[in-house]
Amino acid sequence: MPESTDISFQHSTPLDPGRKAILVGASSGIGAALAHQLADQGYSLALLARRIDMLNSLCDEINQKAGKPLARAYPHDVCDYDTVPALLQTILADLGGVDLFIYNSGISLPAGLKKFDFDKDRRTLEVNFLGALAWLNPVAAMFQSLESGQIVGISSVAGERGRVGNPSYNASKAALTSYLEALRNRLTRFGVHVLTVKPGFVDTSLLAGAKKTFWVIPAEQAARDIWKAIRNHKQDIYTPARWRWVMLIIRNIPSFIFRKMVF
Amino acid sequence: MTKISFEDLQLVENFGHSLSLPSYYFKLEGLDDVKPVLKIAREEGLTINVRGAGRSYNDAALNAGGIILDLQAVNHILEWQPEIGLIRCEPGVTLKQLWQHVLPAGWWPPVVSGTMTTTLGGCLGMNIHGKNNYKAGTIGEHVLEFTALLPTGAEVTCSPQKNGDLFRAMVGGLGMLGIFTSITLQMKRMYSGLLEVKAWNVPDMKVHLDDIDAHKEEADYIVGWMDCTARGRALGRGQLHQANYLPEGEDLDSARTLQVDYQTLPSKFFGLVPKSILHYFMSPFMNNPGTRMVNTAKFLVGRNKTFRQSHASFHFLLDYVPDWELSYGRQGLIQHQSFLPKDAALQTWTEMLALSHRCSLPAYLGVTKRHRPDAFLLSHAVNGYSLAMDFKITSGNRSQLAAMLQEFDNLVLQAGGRFYFAKNSETRPETALAFLGQETITKFRALKKRCDPENLLASDLYRRVFECA
Numbered sequence: 001m002p003e004s005t006d007i008s009f010q011h012s013t014p015l016d017p018g019r020k021a022i023l024v025g026a027s028s029g030i031g032a033a034l035a036h037q038l039a040d041q042g043y044s045l046a047l048l049a050r051r052i053d054m055l056n057s058l059c060d061e062i063n064q065k066a067g068k069p070l071a072r073a074y075p076h077d078v079c080d081y082d083t084v085p086a087l088l089q090t091i092l093a094d095l096g097g098v099d100l101f102i103y104n105s106g107i108s109l110p111a112g113l114k115k116f117d118f119d120k121d122r123r124t125l126e127v128n129f130l131g132a133l134a135w136l137n138p139v140a141a142m143f144q145s146l147e148s149g150q151i152v153g154i155s156s157v158a159g160e161r162g163r164v165g166n167p168s169y170n171a172s173k174a175a176l177t178s179y180l181e182a183l184r185n186r187l188t189r190f191g192v193h194v195l196t197v198k199p200g201f202v203d204t205s206l207l208a209g210a211k212k213t214f215w216v217i218p219a220e221q222a223a224r225d226i227w228k229a230i231r232n233h234k235q236d237i238y239t240p241a242r243w244r245w246v247m248l249i250i251r252n253i254p255s256f257i258f259r260k261m262v263f
Numbered sequence: 264m265t266k267i268s269f270e271d272l273q274l275v276e277n278f279g280h281s282l283s284l285p286s287y288y289f290k291l292e293g294l295d296d297v298k299p300v301l302k303i304a305r306e307e308g309l310t311i312n313v314r315g316a317g318r319s320y321n322d323a324a325l326n327a328g329g330i331i332l333d334l335q336a337v338n339h340i341l342e343w344q345p346e347i348g349l350i351r352c353e354p355g356v357t358l359k360q361l362w363q364h365v366l367p368a369g370w371w372p373p374v375v376s377g378t379m380t381t382t383l384g385g386c387l388g389m390n391i392h393g394k395n396n397y398k399a400g401t402i403g404e405h406v407l408e409f410t411a412l413l414p415t416g417a418e419v420t421c422s423p424q425k426n427g428d429l430f431r432a433m434v435g436g437l438g439m440l441g442i443f444t445s446i447t448l449q450m451k452r453m454y455s456g457l458l459e460v461k462a463w464n465v466p467d468m469k470v471h472l473d474d475i476d477a478h479k480e481e482a483d484y485i486v487g488w489m490d491c492t493a494r495g496r497a498l499g500r501g502q503l504h505q506a507n508y509l510p511e512g513e514d515l516d517s518a519r520t521l522q523v524d525y526q527t528l529p530s531k532f533f534g535l536v537p538k539s540i541l542h543y544f545m546s547p548f549m550n551n552p553g554t555r556m557v558n559t560a561k562f563l564v565g566r567n568k569t570f571r572q573s574h575a576s577f578h579f580l581l582d583y584v585p586d587w588e589l590s591y592g593r594q595g596l597i598q599h600q601s602f603l604p605k606d607a608a609l610q611t612w613t614e615m616l617a618l619s620h621r622c623s624l625p626a627y628l629g630v631t632k633r634h635r636p637d638a639f640l641l642s643h644a645v646n647g648y649s650l651a652m653d654f655k656i657t658s659g660n661r662s663q664l665a666a667m668l669q670e671f672d673n674l675v676l677q678a679g680g681r682f683y684f685a686k687n688s689e690t691r692p693e694t695a696l697a698f699l700g701q702e703t704i705t706k707f708r709a710l711k712k713r714c715d716p717e718n719l720l721a722s723d724l725y726r727r728v729f730e731c732a
Contacts (some may be wrong), residue, residue, distance in 0.1 A: 005717070011723060011726060011727045012284060012322075012327065012723070013282065013322070013657065013688050014277070014281030014282045014321070014595065014597050014666075014688045014725065015689060017282060067549040085269075086307075089307065089308075089309070090308065091266070092327075092328040093308075093309065093310070093328030093329055094328070095328070096284060096327035097284050097328065098285075098325050138269050141269040141270055142269040142272055142285075144270075145269060145270050145272040145273065146272055146273070146274050147274070148274065148283050191346045247393075
């Protein structure tokens with residue numbers, strides 16, 4: 001197998017048109033699990049992440065399992081906003097098309113219950129939201145022109161209320177959820193499908209050190225739920241699904257109670 | 264245009280409606296715009312594929328993730344000398360424009376495809392052949408000269424005598440060496456707008472091929488329809504049509520028959536049904552039992568007959584039912600065309616048809632022609648026959664069809680056959696290497712390097728077959 005940054009994807013032919021996906025934030029957690037899931041479905045994958053070593057091993061693993069070059073690594077920092085259009089152009093040419101785009105990059109940098117830290121907040125917004133905008137704008141323009149395609153944004157249940165514990169994370173995910181909804185409203189008329197994914201607690205590095213977690217699911221389970229939603233063209237999903245009902249309650253807790261809660 | 268934008272993207276489809284891929288699509292108004300596009304492609308690291316009418320069944324006119332340069336509007340007839348039948352055209356001129364321009368003066372294009380919608384640039388890039396290939400050769404043999412813009416920026420003039428190597432490589436060069444800017448062709452003198460056509464049934468493959476061969480000397484054109492659903496002793500049965508030019512003085516009404524209006528294909532079937540909706544009525548028959556029934560009926564009602572037919576009606580069968588390819592359904596169709604030496608055709612096609620029956624994947628249309636070799640670099644021609652077969656793609660038959668076509672390719676290669684790059688979608692690099700030979704591919708690559716050192720010109724066909732070989 002060639003180096004994972006130097007793989008030529010299989011060509012589309014009438015009898016094997018293939019499906020192609022770009023996954024931003026693929027090196028670990030839900031991203032890596034989704035990469036495996038999509039590879040199992042036969043997708044050719046452009047996998048992007050900052051941590052190139054992890055990305056390379058993931059590509060090797062996928063390509064060895066598939067027995068053919070399905071995944072190619074593209075080292076990328078989502079905060080390098082200006083490089084995105086050119087990189088998307090390159091990936092489009094390498095893959096020979098894109099059917100599915102997934103933005104999964106996300107960080108959580110809680111400052112502490114009584115602390116405020118602009119640097120951490122800015123970094124959180126840059127990765128979770130501005131990076132998403134930098135990608136979703138050109139991807140939306142691309143799919144709008146092609147009048148086809150699927151966009152998936154991995155947001156969070158955390159975007160539904162502003163909590164004491166992690167204000168900037170909540171704000172970044174709320175912004176992402178809202179932006180994805182707007183994209184859906186814009187693009188549905190062009191035949192483009194937009195899916196918002198709101199995971200609960202998923203066993204990834206994001207959860208490391210977090211207290212008071214429950215119903216923690218493995219990343220693979222989240223990836224399976226997301227794939228099902230992609231396949232069925234859902235608009236938004238919670239994973240696991242019971243979070244939909246939990247969030248229905250949480251969203252409706254009156255503010256005078258919610259502001260006394262500490263989590 | 265000064266910059267590429269994602270808003271310029273379009274899904275571009277092949278003629279078989281079996282593949283659509285995204286490209287930055289630019290419709291050029293004039294050849295002056297080509298150089299700026301080359302500059303943008305160079306700056307952006309993108310490739311360009313020049314597209315005419317997009318009538319290739321496969322991926323020849325596609326360029327996933329790159330630029331498509333549509334030259335259909337660059338379609339001026341630059342010079343016409345009716346006294347000697349010499350015409351100079353821009354590459355976007357279609358065969359329809361061409362014959363309509365020259366026929367009233369008593370001329371006809373020496374080689375035409377089964378559709379008149381193709382552009383001359385595309386015809387030259389693929390080096391098309393017609394039903395007279397065994398006599399007239401390919402269209403490239405009637406090109407006196409062409410000018411082309413190379414991606415290096417150089418403008419070249421090529422003819423069989425001048426830059427002969429490049430001439431023989433660019434004709435049939437899949438548009439990968441340069442962009443045709445003008446094409447000078449010699450037309451053929453006609454004394455009538457009619458052809459003398461003879462049709463007769465052939466009961467099996469042997470008679471089918473023998474009859475084509477036996478009539479090739481006397482016929483100006485010969486083409487066969489093969490019922491690819493017929494089995495057993497009827498395998499390879501079909502109907503042959505030969506056509507001959509009328510000699511001078513034979514058509515007393517030539518002033519009328521040479522007019523464009525006389526040639527125009529009727530727009531209604533039986534004078535009643537608009538042809539534009541016919542493909543909806545064909546769709547229900549596009550399955551194994553339906554096609555078998557229609558083919559059997561066509562064979563049984565086929566009678567030996569002689570009649571006169573206009574050039575347009577005889578040549579452009581693919582235009583007879585507009586959008587006929589849509590009758591193959593949402594997944595489209597794929598064509599497999601194989602060229603076999605004269606003595607190998609009977610056995611190889613018998614095996615191929617039998618295999619298609621065993622797989623329950625018969626071709627719904629089969630067309631046979633007679634060929635002769637030519638001197639072009641990426642030549643598909645042989646001293647023998649070709650059989651073009653159309654297969655319907657369904658969501659469930661893709662992998663089985665791919666496996667069967669691979670087996671077809673193996674059988675054709677074993678028999679010393681060749682393939683045509685405008686048609687087949689599944690030709691692999693190793694297949695191209697086997698029939699073209701290493702020397703030819705090395706020569707083509709060397710010319711590619713000389714004319715297009717930055718690899719600015721590319722298509723999905725080129726990447727599929729040549730970049731990996």
